[in-house]
Amino acid sequence: MVNIPRLVIAAANSSAGKTTIATGLMAALRAAGVEVAGFKVGPDFIDPGYHGLATGRPGRNLDPVLTSEELVPRLFVHGALTPRPAEIALVEGVMGLFDGQLGRDGFGSTAHVAKLLGAPVLLVVDAAGSSRTAAAAALGLGAFDPELRVGGVILNRVGSTRHADELRAVFAEAGWPVLGAVPRSASISAPSRHLGLVPAAERDESAATIAALAAHIAAHVELDAVLALASSAPDLAVEPWRPTEVVSPVSGRPRIAVLAGRAFTFRYPETTELLTAAGCEVVEVDPLSDTRLPELVAGLYIGGGFPEVHAVELSRNAALRAAIADAVVAGLPTVAECAGQLYLAEQLDGHPMVAALPATARMTPRLTLGYRDAVAPADTLLARANERVVGHEFHRTQTAPAGADTAAWSWADRREGFSLDPSGSGRPSLHASYLHLHWAGHPGLAQRFAETASRFAATVVRPAAPADAAGRSNGDTRIDGIDLQHHGDHDLAPGLIDLAVNVMLPGPPEWLAEVLAGSMTGLGSYPDAAEARAAIAAAHGVPPEMVLPTAGGAEGFALIARTLTAARPLVVHPQFTEPEAALRAAGHAVQRWLLPLQPSTPPLADLPTWADAVFVGNPTNPTGWLHARADLLAAGAGRLLVVDEAFMDATDEAESLISPEMPGLLVLRSLSKTWGLAGLRVGYVVGDPALIARLEQAQPAWPISAPAAAAIVATSTDAARAEASARYAELATHRDHLVAGLTAAGFPTLTSQAPFVLIDTAACGPDSVRPALARAGFAVRRGESFPGLGPTWIRVKVPAPDVADALVSALASLSRG
Template sequence: MLSGGLVIAGERSGVGKTTVTLALLAALAQKSERVQSFKVGPDYIDPMFHRQATGRPCYNLDPILTSETYVQQCFAHRCRDAEFALVEGVMGLFDGASGRSDVASTAHVARLLNLPVLLVVDCGRLSRSVLAIIHGYRTLDPRVQIAGVVLNRVGSDRHLDLLTEAIASLDIPILGVLRRQDAIALPDRHLGLVPTAELPQLPDILDRLATLGHTSFTWTALIPLLTLHPSPSSPSSPSSPPHLISSSPPTPKPRLAIAQDAAFSFYYPDNLDILTALGAELVPWSPLQEEHPPADIDGLYFGGGFPEMFAAALAANQGLRTQLKVLLQAGLPAYAECGGLMYLATTLIDLDDRPWPMVGLLPTTVRMQSRLTLGYRRAKVQRPSVLLAEGQTVWGHEFHRSQTDRLPDCPVYQLQRYGAEQPHGAEGWSLHRVQASYLHLHWGGCPEVAQALVTACSRYRQNREQAA
């Protein structure tokens, strides 16, 4: 086992914890190539920025989508060759998934990993009241160790003096100060930050964040907290990823095409690692830029993303859309989440109410909405698919502003909101050997789904070779 690492938490959403996290990561990455980051919760976009800052994948720590044990094993496994570890929290420190408890909160994960917390406080509209905020967060749960605070959006030297004087009675270190003029704006849109693939100015932003990191924090106190150390009294860190391998990898490896471009970029690194460990050969490709699917593939994986922002380009690639529909109708296995479902639909109506033809496999129109559908879902399978058995239960997460105009006669899932007792609705398509749904799955919590996808691809390859 390892000791060391630090959690960055906010006293609420919007206080600047992502800016603080990226400033620390960018500065650390100039000191070391072995900086491992993590993100609490199901978010896809913040981890993209982490990866650009550190050059390493950022892994999600989500005890609902996976489990408490998986969170601990994932942290230990991914840190085994790192020098520093940093975990970015979600929402406010004690804000859990249900709003009634701190389950899946930053505090929950900090306790699971036994890590200290650096609390980011927005000081933009307060002075002495900062004392009450920090005191409350420090004492609410004695199991959570607040190692220090970062004062963000400090207006002036006089403002800083007032804040410092107020905090002095708490005997808690101020480990960072960011001024109002230090703000580095990251562009956003209807689902959060704009993904990194769409930001040509990102290298300049990261350079500015690194400078901010070097000049705004007390590194003599932070480095000991961030540094990882092997624990001599505990067993060594697990050498294999924290997931179940139920069978020997197939030979030869099935080729699974992964749609990866600006339109399709929402993938948990764990999911791709699990597919590789199960024996799949992953073949990245771009539905935006390529006129044909990759050659000799045995399956397709369409992740989430922003197809609505690139609907015109996706629609213009008519030859590819036709080829994909023919392949999928002929039995090529495929798994599509959220943006992938939108792409496989008949029509996508974008934010400006313009219709665009898509692949046309699913007999439904997808329309962008002003309302956000968001939250954890317990999904019980009521119609079996190429990946799921009837009666099976998985945990997933919805995060979308589009809706289909119809459901299949028998949807794949019966959904239930996290913390609710009543059914939430039905969702998901199973057609030919394709499963498409708005539900995002983390296969650390259901590796059998990844195993089923690899098995389906392997069988397709065997049939393809026999027919050749």
């Protein structure tokens, strides 16, 4: 027999204030010197986090659906006695008092758990917007099930003393004690997001909120009456659940890394207790700050949480992502539930993740929620073929593909998750699924995982490589493996044919050189960009206040980054790294969206709605894709859209976004490519006049030189624009010649509308052909210097036909040799 004072805190419906009252009572009692244990009915992970903060001990779940009716009281006693005996246990209910699993007569409901525990119910009555009606509804709950004992009520969100007195009178007449009347208070609420409350571990102010809540509850609730009601619960004739009784120790004390911290807060305490009981050493790793796995790690467990909220920080930690990817490929036993599966995918909302799974994941508006009776379709890391479990799904993301041929689980007509053998050992070592499992209900899962980790620990030792918190090592300045400061001129060397730099001419044509020389006579005066500004405006048919001349596109991006007020800027890749580099240098948390590599221009319709600023190239460097104007406008609707049109003059100007009306739009142009002016740095921004004015305020005085201003004026004439068009018409012919030669030689390309072509050289092997081409006399831009591209890709400037033929011949030789 066990004597544990206990209460179940329930309500008529969700959002009545159960979490506020339950957490506040826990914190207030603890502040009064009482040892409190907190529990939550159902599979919820978030509320127990607040319970744990309020009580100073793990918050736990009581769910007969995920475990069993027999286990619920045993798990309750275990939690009430661990890590030390509690003087009172408070159990927060779920939904309405009698709401349980559909079709099972309230199985798993708050009332069901209260009866399993023999615990009195303390009913939270939401008084907001009503008085006697709220009391009537509460009294109806008390009469619904005669076996359930409602021992008192707490009035929540009362508007005044008079309001509370009205309710007290009704309950007094019915013989129900009112243990407190809690007025509304904005200072004690926790913020919500797409899956409920923001977890306590993610809020720096959570401790202060709990303290304020404790004081608020203590001032308005009779704590002695709460203790007395809890003490009226009868003794429990059950033995506590003991993890050592349901698993057996394995050899070697394998070290299990468990991802934790703000991004991964969803984990039942019994999970790690079972692993410890099975002889494992559990070590927590925070993927937002730790850059390596523990030494001699033999297993990895990644539970649930909100990686979509922390995608930028998770993606930035390239060192840990690489370490996990290498470990998984080496056969490290790895279990991932829900958020863990997202983290192991190739991308999450376009951000690079671990890439241990052949899948990508994205946020969606649709909520997937419910219990699942699942079966293992084959032997997996966690279960044997045909073994059955009950789990729970709770997410708003979608993973594509949803499951592999070797799925983790199946239910109804669905195969879900991944059971993979990355190392080729003949046994699955990677188990990922959306399904949350309470291992106390299925301890064999913990046993099987521990045994596999034990075998792994006995055969593999993998020291971790040092790296700093930003994911950089040995002085490397890359972000996610990409050197954002790498440009085509870095691939040049003396004596090489330059196919790496996208500048069409080695210098300005003779007539333009004369204009530049003439501008030198005025260098004794500070330059005036007014004429240049007017010339750009006239050429594009826009008013001058929509134009800002800049020292090339680099200054344009830097000005935008320095003045950007958006909180979630997104850069569409593969694309030139200059905008991302400028955003990061200005301190922005840049997020990437990787478009799929395909011959035709991929759509922009799926860009995430959470991005409040989008940066995209058109035509895109290095792919040469030309996005339709209508698609760009649709993708940018309701947020800032920044388009790099550095190569637009080489293609169809009809797709340009420059027009007399450009709300929320900024377009960047450059004269370097067309007119051989890279050394002069000449460009401009066209767009929303309010945004242009903000950029101008941030721009240093005299930003462009007199020669640059003269170049703008000279190249804006109809004659100059006609000359450029003729040059690009010839370039299109040369591009077709190059692509035809590459295709005939077996080298795929993407359909380009730009002065360059992106080439897949996989036929030459898995490594970059750039060094070999350099030995053959060609300088090309390496593909891996762009996000989303691997080393087999190269970007080449479209050359004259004779040079194109020589390049194709060199590539063909490499593929044969």
